[in-house]
Amino acid sequence: MGSSDRHDQLRARDTGRRQGASGLPRRRHVSPANRSLAGLGIGLAAAGVAAAAGIAAGRVTKERHARLAVLAPAGAYAHTPDLELVVIADDGVPLHVEVDEPAPDAATGDKPTVVFSHGFCLSLESWVLQRKELIRDGHRVVTWDQRGHGRSGRGTEESCDIDQLGRDLYRVIEEVAPDGQLVLVGHSMGGMTTMALADQHPDLIRDRVVATAFVATSAGGAQLVSLGFGQYFGKLVGRFGPGVLDRLSARPGLVRTALRAGRDIEEFLVERWSFASPVPPAAVRLTGDMIFGTPLDVMADFLPTFDRHDKRDALVHFHGVEVLVLNGNHDVLTPPEHSEEIVHLIPGAEHVVIEEAGHIIMLEHPEVLNEQFAGLIERGTRAAAEGIEIARKPRVRRTVTDLAKRRRVAKARRGQSSA
Template identity: 25%
Template sequence: MQDISKQSAASLSRRHALLGGLTAGIAAGLPAIAAAKTAKQSLTATVTPGKPAMSTITTKDGTEIYYKDWGTGPVVTFSHGWPLNSDAWEGQMLFLARRGFRVVAHDRRGHGRSSQPRSGNDMNGYADDLAAVIEALDLRDATLVGHSTGGGEVARYIGRHGTKRVAKAVLIAAVPPVMVKSAANPEGLPIEAFDAIRAGLAKDRSQFYRDFAPQFYGANRPGSNVSQGTLDQFWLWGMQAGLLNAYECVKAFSETDFTEDLKKFDVPTLVVHGEDDQIVPIKDTAVKSVRLIKGAKNIYYPGAPHGITATHQDQLNADLLAFLKA
């Protein structure tokens, strides 16, 4: 019994020592726990429950527009083509951000990470969304850059909102002045070409985007070195757009007449286009736009496709930089 009592006493002593050490450890750790809790609260304080933490602005009709805002310096905005999103500009954005420019690009409504509303899927809506981003970020003396459908967005922005916040404009493989064939535009593409795009989207948009990508980047031409990754990312970006939004955007980019918008350009403007553009033929668009925009300069890339932001990234970046610094 005496041995048991001694063992119990020793056990009790060890237990008290253990509890004492544990208590001391907890006491010592309380400030750190409190600090961690405070830090956690400060990190989550600005996050709205149920919504992802991202950069967005909300337009007057309640549509959330996602945007990227990198770097500091003179402002350059980027408006992307159909059916892509702002990721398509990262090759230009990184290049310019590293060279002293502030670069801003948004996902068009219905595309990428922006809302997919049932209304506003037209050039007026797109231009007003661009205006909302520019005004929310209070961007001034900006160079507006638009590719393909984004070129139409830039043109309509200037037509509707003027150039009080604009220093320069760049249209790259852009859809203005108008794509569809009509009595007033006999050189345009027949409406059946755009009906076929809509039919392909409605039937199997995933396969349609896979089939469309080679034309977009000229990968169907002999000697093309377009990577599979480039083609795959086109499919990925396309699939992020809502079907309704992508479908309605076809009418917006093909049937909108930007003639009067282009006549309102009163800032230095650069028009860049690939001479082998299978999506937006150069003779129906860029060549005519240069005639309509007072003082516009043009650069045409021999043998280049529609997706020159990717296929001719280095050349385009150099030309953009030179124009920005001129």
């Protein structure tokens, strides 16, 4: 049986687990009070989308020139991996994994394998520009879709949990990168997944991981589901959001009607929560496809785990590992202060804040991230080879401005104006 046939078979088996004896899709129990709140949420969501439509109609047209195609050459986000496979999680959920081997003309040596874990409502496609750069630099790269996202299976409602994601990541590493040095990179929920892995397998971190990057993430102990609405309203979103999303997932026609008004509305919403500077239309489209391609009930199932998330104690296992913490200064989902405790609890960790950057930094400022990752890996491998005591390094916080991108945007705007 081919891997694609096995994947389809396992996906069908997994879907069956999420259904009741009647064969109907599993539904979350919603109390009468929550049903009222959910109904209110649906009304607010519909009203919000309608309002966004009016705003977007003018704003998207007005700012269209800021999302210039020249920022991304044709085919920039296309990529074919060397290997696609399915790794079976410890509870039977199929996880979609892709592996890239080093470029044939790259001097590889003994470079570590880099493992990427994506964020909530995204997929492994979010790392496309980083994986291309790393394989050119001679690294083996592993990317995977977290359960319920991308091409991976979904599992039960109870399995949509950060600790389970940590076990999933361990299975991926066990299957496709069982030996050799590792670099772990996690964005948002993916960073939390890395922390859960360390909590469960500290020996793996100690023995094999030479460097780790936490991108736009949090160790917990703070209100994570604020969505840019502030502390009070953010708590309401975290508390009642699952019920609202579950109700919406039962009414796909409402969602389709809201989005049928046009891509402009979708792009407006994506730009509001994802970016803080001009990005090419293809980046907005890719991000929108990942976000709106995530089932609403999967979003609902995961929201409670963010409110419970607290992996501050697990950070001790990264002592002695070269650690880089990255944030966008205009990230409305996980602003820089959400990551400060990671830096505080890991001696020698570096904190880099990128100006004019939102939550999806890897697509908004790819060259900056590529440069930061290259430096991180070089420091980590050198420290491992020379026995450098990373914990004795002073804590460093730097602010980085993507001047090269600023110049490209300004040049393109001038050219467009003259045209």
